[in-house]
Amino acid sequence: MRAVERNIDLDDRSRSPTAPSGKIYLVGAGPGDRKLITVKGKECLQTADVVVYDRLVNPQLLSYCPARTEHVYVGKRVGSSENQQAEINQLLIQRAQKGQIVVRLKGGDPLIFGRGGEEVMAIAEAGVTFEIVPGITAGLAVPAYAGIPVTHRDSASSVLFVTGHSANQSNIDWEKVAKGVDTIVVFMGVRSLPTVVEKLLMHGRSPSTPVAVIQFGTTSQQRTVVGKLSDIRQKAKDCQPPAVTVFGEVVELRQYCQWFDQKPLFGRTILITRPVTQTDQITSLLEGNGAEVISFPTVEIVPIHPNTDLELAIQQLSRYNWIIFTSSNAVEIFTQALRNQGFDCRALAFTKVCAVGEKTAQILESYGIVADFIPTKSTGEVIGRELPRVKNQQILLPRSKIGRREIFDQLQQRGAIIKDLPIYETVRPDHAGRIDQIRVIQKRLANGEIDMAIFTSPSTLNNFLTQKCYVDDFNPVESLTKMAATAIGQTTKAYAAENDIHIDLVPDSPSMENLAESVVDFFHKTKG
DSSP states (O other): OOOOOOOOOTTOOOOOSSSOOOEEEEEEOBSSOGGGSOHHHHHHHHTOSEEEEOTTSOGGGGGGSOTTOEEEEOSSOSSOHHHHHHHHHHHHHHHHHTTOEEEEEESBOTTSSSSHHHHHHHHHHTTOOEEEEOOOOHHHHHHHHTTOOSOBTTTBSOEEEEEGGGTTOTTSOHHHHHHHOSEEEEESOSTTHHHHHHHHHHTTOOTTOEEEEEESTTSTTOEEEEEETTTHHHHTTTOOSSEEEEESGGGGGHHHHOOGGGSTTTTOEEEEOSOGGGOHHHHHHHHHTTOEEEEOOOOEEEEOSSOHHHHHHHHTGGGOSEEEEOSHHHHHHHHHHHHHTTOOGGGGTTSEEEESSHHHHHHHHHTTOOOSBOOSSSSHHHHHHHOSSOTTOEEEEEEETTOOSHHHHHHHHTTOEEEEEEEEEEEOOOOGGGHHHHHHHHHHHHTTOOOEEEEOSHHHHHHHHTOOOOSTTOOHHHHHTTSEEEESSHHHHHHHHHTTOOOOBOOSSOOHHHHHHHHHHHHHHHHO
């Protein structure tokens, strides 16, 4: 039965009370690197009511979903695979029939050895509207990340994809596969590798054929084992799924085309605890250097509302000689409050502005505000010492509810008249919809699989240490002894010392570029 097409696109969010406009998007997530998802796949996630995802999907992709989106993990279900698939099919159909936009997120391409075809058939038979959003298949991306082009004008003009799960089945003509194709790419073939090798040798493939087994492809855990058809079983005996195996002369090109595993942070896994809205830049910088980045926000920035003190301060801005911004959060929330009251940057025309560092100054400039002063070091204590001509000056200090006292005490000792104005607070994020993801992260922390955690404030560290444990053998304090810890700033380092937590790295400045460079340098020295 062919699906009944409805004129619904990604932006059509209307709902009819009598005819629910549900729809299913079967989306390929790519093979592991979160950036390999397609633009359309990302757009689907951004409009989803519910996402149904598998074990091989990078969980970081779920961050593209709105806060309202429900995440349903179907990677580990009790029962036979047939029962699991039937349950998944029914889940997708039922949710769409309720009028929800459903994204079925599958690793790689949904229609290549991922049972996506079975799901499409079930959806179509149920008369539910659907779209297929192709993804980058592991059969192409994983060899590419290992430096192996699956075709080459001089050595391979044909390529074949085979599933290792079917290695023993009679529907694969192994004689044609062995002799008639230049490059053979086997999906899910780790456990069946001995059988595949035996079949190829039996049907005439040369024992000297180059072979590469690529484990955890396109991630920082990627591992490539290279051998010949005659010895790859022994060389790859310790490889674990997921893995892709490549047979053919193109494997020899790896010695010239390696790139991904040459990056300085390749093989490193780094945990970032800052709010998810502030992780894009540092995540891109670290991933660009080859690291796997795990977003584990332990704080959320929330404006204090209502805030009559802030409203009054904005009305009386002309009375202040200085306004000091000690974070980008303070800039964002303060400028939003300005706009809410009908003001813009002109309201600061008669007030000098201090920014704690270059990054905060850049954000101010994006709002048309140029900082009059930036301290030599990005700390409140240094601002307190270095801010010029403060005696008898009125100073406005909009900042966090739990801002430390050093800047206040320093300025007060120098004769300044300070209005300490809390405009935001840090709270624990609501992790109710991320329990499965948090379990995975806590398990990796317990097993020592994470190389570094980055803490951007005392509250990020405090909330990490006091987080709820969902894994029996996970202890937050013990986990920090198994990895390096980075503090952005001396304030966070001081808080760590108060709690007997060792900090291995404090960048010279809190800019994300400097942080990424410092992390690269730290691991280079550690490796050396």
